[in-house]
Amino acid sequence: MEKTKQIPKELVNWIVQTLESGTSPEAIVDAMIRKGYDQRLSYTMLFQLIRNESIKMTGTYVYETPEIFKRGNKIHTSDCEINVLSKVENPVIIHLEHALSNDECDELIKMSEDRLEPSTVIDPKTGEVKLATGRTSYGMSYHLHENPLVTKIEKRIAELTNFPIKNGEGLQILNYKIGHEYKAHFDYFPSNKVDPNRGGQRVATFLMYLNDVEAGGETVFPKAGISIVPKKGSAVYFQYGNSQGQVDPMSLHSSIPVIKGEKWVATKWIRQGNIY
Numbered sequence: 001m002e003k004t005k006q007i008p009k010e011l012v013n014w015i016v017q018t019l020e021s022g023t024s025p026e027a028i029v030d031a032m033i034r035k036g037y038d039q040r041l042s043y044t045m046l047f048q049l050i051r052n053e054s055i056k057m058t059g060t061y062v063y064e065t066p067e068i069f070k071r072g073n074k075i076h077t078s079d080c081e082i083n084v085l086s087k088v089e090n091p092v093i094i095h096l097e098h099a100l101s102n103d104e105c106d107e108l109i110k111m112s113e114d115r116l117e118p119s120t121v122i123d124p125k126t127g128e129v130k131l132a133t134g135r136t137s138y139g140m141s142y143h144l145h146e147n148p149l150v151t152k153i154e155k156r157i158a159e160l161t162n163f164p165i166k167n168g169e170g171l172q173i174l175n176y177k178i179g180h181e182y183k184a185h186f187d188y189f190p191s192n193k194v195d196p197n198r199g200g201q202r203v204a205t206f207l208m209y210l211n212d213v214e215a216g217g218e219t220v221f222p223k224a225g226i227s228i229v230p231k232k233g234s235a236v237y238f239q240y241g242n243s244q245g246q247v248d249p250m251s252l253h254s255s256i257p258v259i260k261g262e263k264w265v266a267t268k269w270i271r272q273g274n275i276y
């Protein structure tokens, strides 16, 4: 195998980001070897980068118990009574029933249907908006307070999570048809993409299921071995940022392909501070 002597800048960036997301150095060296890099060179390079103080290694994520975990098995908001179905501490996940009423789910789907577009991502290198690979759903986003229903849901999420409404990004709606999926990803930003003027890092996600899915479409947390079956009106809240600014790689998750029926979800991504 040809030994590569020069390490391109993109590879350095990739290594830094992967290290910061909590991937082990061994896994990174394995990936480099698969790409054709010499093993010794890979280790030398990695240890040099780790010694470099500009890399903030994630270290061991320190779990902090969110307030929502302390509120009993029936949580009351100003307009709802929500049942807690299950709680997981590492990573922090809470599964909720009746977070939305059936009418609210139907209404959200109805008002979003005509505005769906193929899901996109921003190319981290060029900044261009491009069709997402690994994300085959259709989606759209609302502005904060765009209409009375969106505003009502934003208020409910803020009461449930204890994060102010202004820490929330606009509600995102996703629709997956048969075979559509959202491959494993983190919701938090790579550290070099965190904008301190726009609320900083993402720290939590409130994901609501708007319909029942006949088969497939579970939200899977592969590192935690957890799979959430979509159920109309239920929600899953997961927290992956703590007060020390660390992010939790255990929060890796995906939406596995829909096998039968379709899937609708609404996602609220929450940041450390005020975005607006």
Ligand SMILES: O=C(O)CCC(=O)C(=O)O
Pocket: 174, 182, 187, 205, 207, 217, 218, 219, 253, 254, 255, 265, 267
């Ligand atoms: O649809 C799902 O189950 C997951 C959606 C998701 O991961 C996201 O919106 O960030």
Ligand SMILES: [Fe+2]
Pocket: 185, 186, 187, 205, 253
């Ligand atoms: Fe996600």
